[in-house]
Amino acid sequence: MGLIELLGLAGSVSLLSGWRLYATVLITGLAMRSGWVPLPEQLQMLDVLANPWVLGIAAFGAVMEFLADKIMWLDSIWDAIHSLIRPIGGALLALAIVDPGDPTWQVIAFLLGGGAAFAAHAGKASARAAVNTSPEPVSNLMVSTAEDVATAGLLALAIANPVIAGVIALGLLILSIVLIAFVGRTVKRFFRRTRGPDPT
Template structure:
């Protein structure tokens, strides 16, 4: 069954950039006639709002520390978006239980990928140069676009790739967490030493 892989991949992508998922799915459904796209995502008002918010996210996601603030705000938005998209994708089944299960899968997967994204970006922000943010952000955007498109036509391979990326991300997050702790410890030490650096 292609529904579960599609929901899983859309949930993973929603945890990275939910607005891009809505925009891309809506455009492919409206102009390319992809049958698996829910009609609600093809509406003009939905596409316009998604395009504006997607642009805001693309910009904010490339600015050090602004990206982490943006992620903090979207801690609740992205999982909800993943759940709603999952439920909408299952809407064709005309089964409330299936829609509920799809919403749970989409929401929980979005929460997991959002946690990975937010945690890794905090680690990237410890880098002294800003270019790493741009590189990582662009990679995330290309991954979302590529996997969402692939999932609409080939759900199973897309879900395998998304699952692999999620596992790798969780492993990297564990490594990054120790780096963030060291960065914060050094910053506290510098602040503690600052008052003693003045003239005697």
């Protein structure tokens, strides 16, 4: 696996950690345990994901996240709790993918992986908070299901073709940043309207 493929894999896994950390760890670990992902020498550190204890904890977390993400406002509480956990998870996964013999690349991977996971998490949390303002629960369920499908699909693509997955992950990262900016402007406008005109 060359540098471009490693970057694509690291970027995809980091971004997906910002959406579904536990599912990302679980699917990657199962792929390694079943032999779908033959690990090159520099990725042997990721073999820990195939450990039965890690898989069990990831499976439990994935089920809890799946259920919490389908319930209006509980999803936002879950996102708030994971505001630190997801970026750290994304950073550690990206760190595990790069060559351990190159400290420079390790620092770069850790910073970019954590940044990508945080941006994806913030974009997801912002979008879901906006969706939660809708009085009906169907839109929340639809968005959550779309995130589940996108996570599984992009992770499968990252395993099969890391370069294409990396390009898609970059596009989704840009979309996440745009979402954060859009929701931020919308919230500011909302608070300006509710405050009313300045009495002075």
